[in-house]
Amino acid sequence: MTELQVQPSAKKDALTFCIFGVVVFALTLFLYLAGFALPQAAWGLMYIASAALFLLGVAKIIEPPVSLLISPRTIRYEHRRGHWQIDWDNVLRYDIPSVRSGLERDTLPYIGFRLHNIEPVLDEISPRLAVYLVSEQRHLLAAALRRETGPDHDYTPYYDVPSKFVSASGKVYKGVQALFAVRSQQLRELLGYDLYVPASALDRPLEEFLDWLKQVESHRPRNTTDAN
Incomplete structure (x- = not known):
């Protein structure tokens, strides 16, 4: 038995969250510049959502690529x-x-x-x-x-x-x-x-x-x- 590596499933969606966050931000900016009338709270919510999605994606990206290392002797849990x-x-x-x-x-x-x-x-x-x-x-x-x-x-x-x-x-x-x-x-x-x-x-x-x-x-x- 050689050392086995376990890659976290959460990391797989990291890029998707980042892209989705950018898309939401770009859409919000486009609607604002196009003069769409939305309540102030709605604009704020859309900006917050885009930032949250992007930051969540970044947090997933900076996680270690391997979460568990399993050898014949040990089990090692890796975290940033x-x-x-x-x-x-x-x-x-x-x-x-x-x-x-x-x-x-x-x-x-x-x-x-x-x-x-x-x-x-x-x-x-x-x-x-x-x-x-x-x-x-x-x-x-x-x-x-x-x-x-x-x-x-x-x-x-x-x-x-x-x-x-x-x-x-x-x-x-x-x-x-x-x-x-x-x-x-x-x-x-x-x-x-x-x-x-x-x-x-x-x-x-x-x-x-x-x-x-x-x-x-x-x-x-x-x-x-x-x-x-």
């Missing part, structure tokens, strides 16, 4: 703000997380990884990526709290900023590392996983990616000395 990396031997399980919906469960647009030990991730993750993930996953936490806890549950502790985090081995983390560690612990408690890769970072639908990843794992050489 940094990366995290886990050893296959540190993965307890992985799946598509879900939340309660009446008598059934609704899947969430992520692949979740449950780890034996999160310390290697805390030791390596960049502060910029840690802060971004905590912010990005607020809606994930909110969905889990609404569906997995009772209506009278006190949510306040889940949004408090921790002063420190003490790992299972007794190592103390502070600042951004502590914040990320506590958020990972909360999501593990509610959804069962420590780390989450969004569906937009994958190159195929969630179920297909999960099946593919299981096949990759089944063909992974054990006791490899490959260094990623």
Whole structure:
């Protein structure tokens, strides 16, 4: 097994968003110069829409061309703000997380990884990526709290900023590392996983990616000395 690369599907639409943003801007400018009578709010909305589309496209373009690097030894998540990396031997399980919906469960647009030990991730993750993930996953936490806890549950502790985090081995983390560690612990408690890769970072639908990843794992050489 050689190193496998996963290219994010979200990046494929980057140029389309940029072009569409330019087209909307050009159309708005043409209508304005042609003297079309539109409410001031409509002009403003069209300009804002064109800028938003263009900036969204640019944001997709500057994302790394590869979101996941999978080797016989490690899984590495790449983001423009940094990366995290886990050893296959540190993965307890992985799946598509879900939340309660009446008598059934609704899947969430992520692949979740449950780890034996999160310390290697805390030791390596960049502060910029840690802060971004905590912010990005607020809606994930909110969905889990609404569906997995009772209506009278006190949510306040889940949004408090921790002063420190003490790992299972007794190592103390502070600042951004502590914040990320506590958020990972909360999501593990509610959804069962420590780390989450969004569906937009994958190159195929969630179920297909999960099946593919299981096949990759089944063909992974054990006791490899490959260094990623």
